[in-house]
Each structure stands twice: as structure tokens, then as C-alpha cells.
Amino acid sequence: MAKQALNLGSAANDNTGDTLRGGGDKINDNFNELYTAIGNGSSLTVSVTNPAVGQVLRYNGSSFLPSDYTNLTAGLDVNGNSIVSSSNGNIVIAPNGTGNVTISNGTTTNTFNGTDNTIDLPTKVKYKNEYSSLASTPTAATYTGYFFTVDGDDNPYVNINITAGGAGDVQAKLATQYSSIDLLADVDTTTAAPTNNQVLKWSSSSSKWVPAADDSGISSINLFSTVASDAGSTTANSQSDTLTIAGGTNISTAVSGDTLTVNFDGTITTTLAALTDTDVTGITQGDSLFYNGSNWSIVRSPITWWEINANGSSDYTFNGPGFSAATNDPTIYVHRGFTYAFDNSVQGGAHPFRVQSTQGLSGTPYTTGQSGSGTTVLYWTVPMDAPTTLYYQCTLHAAMQGTINVVS
8 A cells, every 4th residue: 555644724723634543543554564565463573672784684494583694595697797995905715624616608617626736627717827928927836737828939938846956836837839848957059050951960068959960979870881892892972872793703692681691603613623723633532732823733743842042053952842942952851752843933034953973064864753843843753763863953053053862
């Protein structure tokens, strides 16, 4: 009902206002409506006794009393409005004890865990974590693991505790695809800038990797730049140069994986008779081969080779088996059945050599068992019936002579 006002009349006791009964009725109606609106019809259920600043009227089940607004009894619907603090005050969301703070949107719930003090954001997070200067960033010791960037700096940072070298809590730069390798603590490309074709090499003096030529410091590595052969050589003229190993006559080569195989495709000589410098025609059991200066020939008995030279026109000199040095006109000993070679190739033209049965320039030649020539090489197989004593003589100089003792 609308408020009923008392008609007081135009003047006192002019009988133009409400009667006492009518005025009392209006007063009762007004109070009845008021007691019904803020009470139970017979008494008020709202009390404003001793309220404090900031309190609200809270219904306790029977009355509305001044109370602190400390907890909600239902969900808070801000209806599109904001929760705003006044006078730069904080807005605090503080669960009791180990309670969590959760922020849900659709099917995703982000949790601020009150038990392990972690924040679980199971979705993408967009944020800007850039500071105007490194000095304005959170300290590494307090915010370990904190990732951030600095305006104008091409490298991001992370607060981290570095144990290597005792660095401790530092704001470490992180390398990106735009970073220089010089960013690494053990690399120095600033002191000496790298040049074309250089590589990084370890410097023990600076304990850093520094630019250097790729071939410096490799003196301990054995590499062949030149390959020589019996005929000709080659030198590598580039890092990708190829050395070809080609087979010669009756030789072929093959490479499989890391293995080089050299194959002989010709005929291997398996007999002495097949050799080009060996003559074994008529060889029999017990024969020997001796080298006559150009070929190997058979001999029926052991052969001793002596080199003969001259000491002016007074002496022959002998070298060979039995002589430790050149000996002038020695007495020589020969065995019956053995073969001896007297090599007079050097002086044969001026001092022809001859075996004789008697002494002197006119001595009797002894030629049994001999072949060859006294001016080149004289071969002598001593007969079994040879005299016990014979002689050798230069046929042109009487003083060049000696004795030959024949022994059995």
C-alpha cells in the first residue's frame, strides 16, 4: 500500500482534518505494513544496533544483524562487473591452509596448489616477460629458473645456479639461432676474429676454443702429400684428389669397401729352367750353379772364384776366398776335382794368365781341365791326376808368377 499521510486540517480544531479514529487507523496501517516488510508482522527482524564501518546486514535465520562480510553462502555472480579495490589496495584470494585456488574456463581448470605450492596451467599461456634493462630483472638467487628477455638484447636469459667453476646464481644468456658461437663461455671469436676457412681449435693458454687454420698443430699426424714409385711420382693437388692404383703387366687391382686387392694374372715360374738368366742344360745330380757375370751356369764340382789384378809388371794380386786383402803373387792351393775361376778381366790384355807345369816365360803350359781364357776368365777343374806342384805365370812379364800346390 502507499504511505497514508494524516490530514491535519487547515487550522487547529477547524474540523477540516482527519478524525482521531481515522488518523489512528492510518498510523496503524503504516506501521503494520512496515512491521510486515522488515519484520514478522508483530516485531522487527532488522537490527542496526552498534554497527561498525564496513559491516553489512546479514540474516541469521531469524533477524538481520550488523555483521562482517567474511564468506559467501552461494556463488558470486559479478554480472559483468569488476572486482575493484580502492586506494591502491590489494585484491587477495587466500584459501585456508592447504586449499587450492582454481580458475576454470570451459573444460580447462588452472590450479594454484596449496599443498606443493605449484601452479598447474594445463593449456597455452600467452605472456610478455620482457624488461627494459637487465638491472630491472628479478635476481637469480631469489627467482631461480626464471626466464625473461631484455629489450634490445638478442639473447634470452634464465636465472640459474651454475655449479661449474663455482659460478653460482647467475643470469645466463641462452643461445638461439640468431646467437653468435662467441656467446659460449669457452669460445673466443672476439679477441681474434675468424677468417675464411679457419676452424675452432683448443688453446691451452686461454682455455678457450679460438679461430685457427685447420692445418696448424697437426705435425704429429703423418700424411703423404706425394706418392713416389719406381718410375714417376704424383703430388695431391686438392683435398679431393684421387690416387689410382693401376695394375701393370699381368697385374690387376680391385677395391671393395675399404680393401684394395692386387691380383697377379700371369704365370708364376716354378722351375730354374724357365728363368731367362739360368742355363741348366744337361744338369745332373750333384751339380751346382754359379754366376759367371751374366748368367747362372751348371758346374759339376764346387767352384772358387778369384779376382786377379796387377801390381805394375812385378806381381799379380789375388782377391777372393782365402784372402783377407789383395795379396801379391801368393802360393795358392787347389783341390783335385774342384773348379777354380781366375778372373783376369781387368788386366788380362796387359798381363795374360797361364797355368804351367814348369816355371818361367818359356815354361810348359798345363791346360788339362781348362776352359775360357787367361785374358778374361780362365776356368780350371783340377784333374784327379794333376801334378802335385804347378805354376802360374804372366806370359809377358817374368816377375809375375807364383806356385800352385795341388792337394787331394
